[in-house]
Amino acid sequence: MAELSERMRAYVQPHLANIEPYDPNFTPCRINLSANENTYPVPEGVREAVDAALAATALNRYPDPMSEELRCELAAWHGVDPACVCVGNGGDELLFNFLLAFGGRGRTLLNCPPTFSEYEFFAQLTSTDVRNVARDRKTLAVDERATLAAASRVDLAILTSPNNPTGDVASSSFVAQLCRAVDGPVMVDEAYIEFAEAGADKQALLASCPNLVILHTLSKAFGAAGIRCGYVIAAPDMIEVFSAVRQIYSVNVLTQAAALAMVRRRDAFTPVVEQIRAERARIVRALEVDERLQIWEGQGNFLLVRVPSASEIRSRLRDEYSILVRDFSYMPGLADCLRITVGTPEENDELLAALAVLINEEA
Numbered sequence: 410m411a412e413l414s415e416r417m418r419a420y421v422q423p424h425l426a427n428i429e430p431y432d433p434n435f436t437p438c439r440i441n442l443s444a445n446e447n448t449y450p451v452p453e454g455v456r457e458a459v460d461a462a463l464a465a466t467a468l469n470r471y472p473d474p475m476s477e478e479l480r481c482e483l484a485a486w487h488g489v490d491p492a493c494v495c496v497g498n499g500g501d502e503l504l505f506n507f508l509l510a511f512g513g514r515g516r517t518l519l520n521c522p523p524t525f526s527e528y529e530f531f532a533q534l535t536s537t538d539v540r541n542v543a544r545d546r547k548t549l550a551v552d553e554r555a556t557l558a559a560a561s562r563v564d565l566a567i568l569t570s571p572n573n574p575t576g577d578v579a580s581s582s583f584v585a586q587l588c589r590a591v592d593g594p595v596m597v598d599e600a601y602i603e604f605a606e607a608g609a610d611k612q613a614l615l616a617s618c619p620n621l622v623i624l625h626t627l628s629k630a631f632g633a634a635g636i637r638c639g640y641v642i643a644a645p646d647m648i649e650v651f652s653a654v655r656q657i658y659s660v661n662v663l664t665q666a667a668a669l670a671m672v673r674r675r676d677a678f679t680p681v682v683e684q685i686r687a688e689r690a691r692i693v694r695a696l697e698v699d700e701r702l703q704i705w706e707g708q709g710n711f712l713l714v715r716v717p718s719a720s721e722i723r724s725r726l727r728d729e730y731s732i733l734v735r736d737f738s739y740m741p742g743l744a745d746c747l748r749i750t751v752g753t754p755e756e757n758d759e760l761l762a763a764l765a766v767l768i769n770e771e772a
């Protein structure tokens with residue numbers, strides 16, 4: 410594992426001394442099902458609209474700091490006031506700013522692992538303590554009682570719904586209880602919400618939970634991970650905090666233009682999302698006949714599979730088939746677990762065929 414040089418360990422802030430430099434050791438693969446990206450072709454007409462919007466965008470002017478046009482379009486879509494929306498350079502920037510503004514030294518974040526590892530990373534960067542309440546060892550569901558019991562002693566909380574990598578959706582009653590129990594902001598990360606059943610989103614709770622923040626991204630359902638665009642929906646005074654701490658020009662003009670063109674054509678993505686859900690179910694049906702596997706289907710564009718010799722299978726998928734999936738074996742609670750992004754039907758066929766061979770040889 411990479412670490413900082415001796416000299417840099419002395420230079421950086423003490424709490425950053427053990428931080429790991431980004432490891433560019435990435436194997437390009439023919440079929441990449443490792444990052445929950447949308448691998449489907451862009452819906453008809455959308456790419457043309459994006460290209461036209463980009464071509465019409467002046468590059469000499471600084472971006473509109475609050476992405477006003479995009480913000481209004483997102484607000485209209487979600488049926489909220491534009492003052493309830495803040496756009497960011499990917500969901501990650503908004504997550505970082507959430508920790509920056511509401512966490513920090515002497516503050517504690519409530520976290521329910523196994524979940525998205527960026528939360529703990531951003532907590533580390535901002536010197537925020539983390540109170541981890543582990544999910545159930547068997548089901549990987551949130552331990553609601555233990556989480557609520559810990560909630561009164563934390564300053565902020567993040568809950569992921571659908572969770573990455575387990576795919577489960579939090580219930581509205583639990584989120585409402587959590588919002589009441591935490592004396593501080595509660596973020597529900599809905600990066601995958603478009604893939605979940607209707608009604609799974611927690612936006613309706615905003616009216617009764619003024620400390621609730623909902624995180625969205627264009628990286629997953631919209632297939633736009635490359636443009637880096639995410640947004641939060643929250644009470645206007647909460648949004649003022651996000652707008653105050655952000656780097657003023659973090660969302661560049663090209664991103665604003667492309668995102669606006671895509672969000673305006675959001676209906677074109679519905680069939681893609683439906684196909685991904687259907688493919689997810691198809692992969693599960695193909696895998697669940699094998700009793701050696703344990704599968705968490707969940708409601709994202711991915712599934713989690715526990716399979717004997719997961720790390721070997723993951724390496725051989727990469728090296729022999731040029732198929733990349735994500736190995737979560739290293740994560741506490743996820744021994745022998747692989748996360749597989751749902752790809753196109755052709756990609757999924759290849760994955761299933763390769764898995765059938767490798768599981769028989771390794772498991």
Ligand SMILES: *Cc1c(COP(=O)(O)O)cnc(C)c1O
Pocket residue numbers: 445498499500501502525569572573598600625626627628629634637638639
């Ligand atoms: C992908 C993802 C995000 C946001 O990703 P960005 O590309 O930074 O918008 C946020 N939360 C979870 C759980 C994710 O998986």
